[in-house]
Amino acid sequence: MRLAFEAVSYSYAGGEDRKRSRKAKREREAAWGNAPDAVWALRDVTLAVEPGEFLGVAGHTGSGKSTLIQHMNGLVHPTCGRVLADGADLADKKVAAQVRQSVGLVFQYPENQLFANTVYDDVAFGPRNMKLSEVEVERRVREAMELVGLDMDALGERSPFDLSGGQQRRVAFAGVLAMEPEVLVLDEPVAGLDPLSRADFLALIARFHARGMTVVMVSHSMEDLALLSDRILVLSEGRVFALGTPAEVFADATALKAVGLAAPAPQAFASSLREAGFHLPRDLYDEATLATDIAAQLAGATAAKEGGADV
Ligand SMILES: Nc1ncnc2c1ncn2[C@@H]1O[C@H](COP(=O)(O)OP(=O)(O)OP(=O)(O)O)[C@@H](O)[C@H]1O
Numbered sequence: 001m002r003l004a005f006e007a008v009s010y011s012y013a014g015g016e017d018r019k020r021s022r023k024a025k026r027e028r029e030a031a032w033g034n035a036p037d038a039v040w041a042l043r044d045v046t047l048a049v050e051p052g053e054f055l056g057v058a059g060h061t062g063s064g065k066s067t068l069i070q071h072m073n074g075l076v077h078p079t080c081g082r083v084l085a086d087g088a089d090l091a092d093k094k095v096a097a098q099v100r101q102s103v104g105l106v107f108q109y110p111e112n113q114l115f116a117n118t119v120y121d122d123v124a125f126g127p128r129n130m131k132l133s134e135v136e137v138e139r140r141v142r143e144a145m146e147l148v149g150l151d152m153d154a155l156g157e158r159s160p161f162d163l164s165g166g167q168q169r170r171v172a173f174a175g176v177l178a179m180e181p182e183v184l185v186l187d188e189p190v191a192g193l194d195p196l197s198r199a200d201f202l203a204l205i206a207r208f209h210a211r212g213m214t215v216v217m218v219s220h221s222m223e224d225l226a227l228l229s230d231r232i233l234v235l236s237e238g239r240v241f242a243l244g245t246p247a248e249v250f251a252d253a254t255a256l257k258a259v260g261l262a263a264p265a266p267q268a269f270a271s272s273l274r275e276a277g278f279h280l281p282r283d284l285y286d287e288a289t290l291a292t293d294i295a296a297q298l299a300g301a302t303a304a305k306e307g308g309a310d311v
């Protein structure tokens with residue numbers, strides 16, 4: 001599924017504002033950027049999430065990330081502009097209802113939205129809403145729980161509120177997976193998890209993507225985004241600030257700094273080393289590739305020195 005945003009703007013203030021005079025409009029423009037008074041959460045956003053891609057979403061607090069992704073399954077509708085799913089406008093209720101089944105949205109801290117008496121009922125909620133047979137619902141609950149590393153037979157009848165925070169996050173995630181979405185939209189999925197669970201979750205998300213699922217992931221971790229994303233979208237004050245491959249987006253550290261972000265640590269370290277005379281040819285570095293290239297160069301320098309000493 002291709003999700004296209006066409007000149008989308010969104011205001012939490014609702015429709016009344018739009019009808020006001022041009023003077024009011026100018027005042028609104030002027031107020032833009034002062035966080036508490038900012039009226040537009042999104043401004044003139046045009047982009048598409050391509051089928052099968054991993055789109056990372058970055059941006060300072062309040063830049064519009066959560067607002068943007070809630071447009072992707074018709075939970076929130078544009079104040080101006082359109083969101084299209086394979087060409088069909090999500091403003092149409094029928095289209096939105098259908099898209100809601102194929103675009104799985106995992107909210108930030110989704111464990112706060114667990115509600116059922118048992119883990120089973122919580123995970124089964126989405127599939128039951130899709131009017132599937134109880135046999136199919138059970139198959140999906142079992143599979144979704146297995147995917148997130150939970151045993152349905154052991155935990156299905158427990159109350160979700162008796163589980164650890166990490167397990168609760170898994171239950172919430174399973175609830176979305178049980179709908180077998182084509183597109184998975186995640187709002188800071190690993191926020192607040194311990195390092196081991198973080199790595200587990202990120203590996204799981206990477207596996208879904210490898211299987212062909214389209215993934216949109218909001219994150220404050222540039223390292224995670226650099227590692228996983230095909231493209232990264234950077235929002236600033238509700239606008240598209242940058243959209244490109246991680247190498248493209250992280251190339252201009254000064255520009256990123258201006259919107260409150262920083263390139264991933266290995267990438268920034270590579271820039272400093274380049275300034276100090278190292279030859280580092282890759283566009284994008286992670287810890288492993290940076291270590292390899294530095295080691296190769298140091299070995300080369302040592303060899304040259306030793307070679308020189310013979311003469
Ligand atoms: N329910 C709401 N009512 C009014 N304004 C809101 C609401 N939710 C968000 N906003 C405002 O909309 C703008 C964008 O918020 P949004 O939550 O989309 O940002 P974000 O990039 O997800 O931030 P964070 O990184 O803190 O999660 C902010 O100015 C915010 O104050």
Ligand SMILES: [Mg+2]
Pocket residue numbers: 065066067108187
């Ligand atoms: Mg948010």
